[in-house]
Amino acid sequence: MKIAQRIQDLPTYVFAALGRRIQALRAEGVDIIRLDIGSPDMCPPPEVIDALEESARCPDSHGYAGFYGDPCFRQAIAAFYARRFGVTLDWEREVLALIGSKEGIHHVPTAFADPGNYVLVPDPGYPTYRMPALLAGARLYPLPLLRENAFLPDFGAIPAEVLAEARVLWLNYPHNPTSAVVGLDFLVEAVAFARRHDLLLAYDNPYSEVIWDGTQPPSVLQVPGAREVALEFNSLSKMVNMAGWRVGMAVGNPEAIAALARVKTNADTGIFQPIQRAAAVALALPEAWHAERNAVYARRRAVVTRALDRMNLWYAPYQATLYVWVEIPPVYGTSTDFAAALLEEAGVSVSPGSAFGAHGEGYVRISLVQPEERLEEALERWERWLMGRTLGRLLGGSDG
Numbered sequence: 001m002k003i004a005q006r007i008q009d010l011p012t013y014v015f016a017a018l019g020r021r022i023q024a025l026r027a028e029g030v031d032i033i034r035l036d037i038g039s040p041d042m043c044p045p046p047e048v049i050d051a052l053e054e055s056a057r058c059p060d061s062h063g064y065a066g067f068y069g070d071p072c073f074r075q076a077i078a079a080f081y082a083r084r085f086g087v088t089l090d091w092e093r094e095v096l097a098l099i100g101s102k103e104g105i106h107h108v109p110t111a112f113a114d115p116g117n118y119v120l121v122p123d124p125g126y127p128t129y130r131m132p133a134l135l136a137g138a139r140l141y142p143l144p145l146l147r148e149n150a151f152l153p154d155f156g157a158i159p160a161e162v163l164a165e166a167r168v169l170w171l172n173y174p175h176n177p178t179s180a181v182v183g184l185d186f187l188v189e190a191v192a193f194a195r196r197h198d199l200l201l202a203y204d205n206p207y208s209e210v211i212w213d214g215t216q217p218p219s220v221l222q223v224p225g226a227r228e229v230a231l232e233f234n235s236l237s238k239m240v241n242m243a244g245w246r247v248g249m250a251v252g253n254p255e256a257i258a259a260l261a262r263v264k265t266n267a268d269t270g271i272f273q274p275i276q277r278a279a280a281v282a283l284a285l286p287e288a289w290h291a292e293r294n295a296v297y298a299r300r301r302a303v304v305t306r307a308l309d310r311m312n313l314w315y316a317p318y319q320a321t322l323y324v325w326v327e328i329p330p331v332y333g334t335s336t337d338f339a340a341a342l343l344e345e346a347g348v349s350v351s352p353g354s355a356f357g358a359h360g361e362g363y364v365r366i367s368l369v370q371p372e373e374r375l376e377e378a379l380e381r382w383e384r385w386l387m388g389r390t391l392g393r394l395l396g397g398s399d400g
């Protein structure tokens with residue numbers, strides 16, 4: 001057996017590798033507090049589970065569910081976009097059901113970039129924008145998202161020769177990993193840029209409902225003319241705590257939806273019908289359900305930021321997503337060194353910033369996916385551990 005050349009240099013997905021190490025430590029009896037992966041620890045509400053159960057009991061729910069998504073789910077997506085963003089979607093041509101948004105994101109370079117073309121990706125950014133582009137033979141052009149620029153890309157800094165070969169522009173706000181948010185004015189600029197350079201604007205919006213303190217993230221489709229160039233991805237994973245269910249969506253330009261569907265229909269045969277029926281119920285949940293769930297994240301974030309203030313560590317100030325983006329002073333080594341030592345020595349797992357791109361170096365990401373008491377404990381462990389290291393350094397010892 002020979003492994004294909006195209007995956008020889010492909011790193012293992014960061015959370016897959018980390019998960020294995022955590023499993024090994026837990027097998028040794030170490031109590032690990034996981035603040036790395038963004039998998040919500042809360043549940044969807046009972047009416048969503050009831051819809052799943054009811055549909056699962058129907059004899060006609062168990063066959064292949066159809067390639068593009070159950071009409072009931074796609075109509076619920078269109079209704080959600082109309083209610084939440086004031087965006088009207090033709091559910092038959094402009095909406096595609098996905099097995100989690102990651103599935104659709106994976107297919108984008110295959111559908112839109114030929115070998116040698118550029119895919120423009122946020123750096124730091126969600127890793128799944130990058131690896132599938134390389135698998136498709138495309139080239140990556142990272143867009144640095146700098147703190148001094150509110151984690152927005154500088155479109156003017158992209159070289160003309162890159163733009164001439166670029167096919168896809170990935171953007172994601174509220175942003176993983178920094179939690180940065182944008183207003184419609186930035187999206188107007190992004191749409192104009194994509195139109196000027198004939199790019200697919202792939203806008204990833206899975207945190208649109210994980211918001212508090214008045215944060216109101218827009219959909220890119222609210223921008224006049226966006227539908228000519230944009231596909232937006234969203235997902236039930238974070239929106240309604242359904243990460244394990246694997247259900248999401250792509251919406252927007254009908255030709256782009258058709259191109260994505262052409263790849264997708266050769267790769268899978270639809271989502272289990274009861275999951276789609278339950279997802280339709282989840283998309284219609286009242287505002288109050290989201291507000292209550294988001295209040296939990298806001299309290300958790302306050303627990304974390306109080307501790308970070310005590311440790312005098314800078315963190316990004318946004319009120320959205322499941323993440324807190326924390327600066328790690330260089331004295332503690334690379335973000336990978338820092339995260340590995342925090343895991344091995346204090347039993348707290350965070351994501352190293354470099355896992356999200358070169359411009360993530362110098363930061364780590366904390367996920368707010370543990371109850372408050374557990375977060376308190378994790379941050380106390382972290383604080384004690386940092387004090388120990390600082391003391392060790394002052395006394396002339398090595399801090400590894």
Ligand SMILES: Cc1ncc(COP(=O)(O)O)c(C=O)c1O
Pocket residue numbers: 038099100101102103105126172176204206234235236237243247248
């Ligand atoms: C920015 C971003 N996009 C997409 C996804 C994928 O979400 P899912 O495949 O669960 O819908 C994630 C998951 O963490 C994410 O952070």
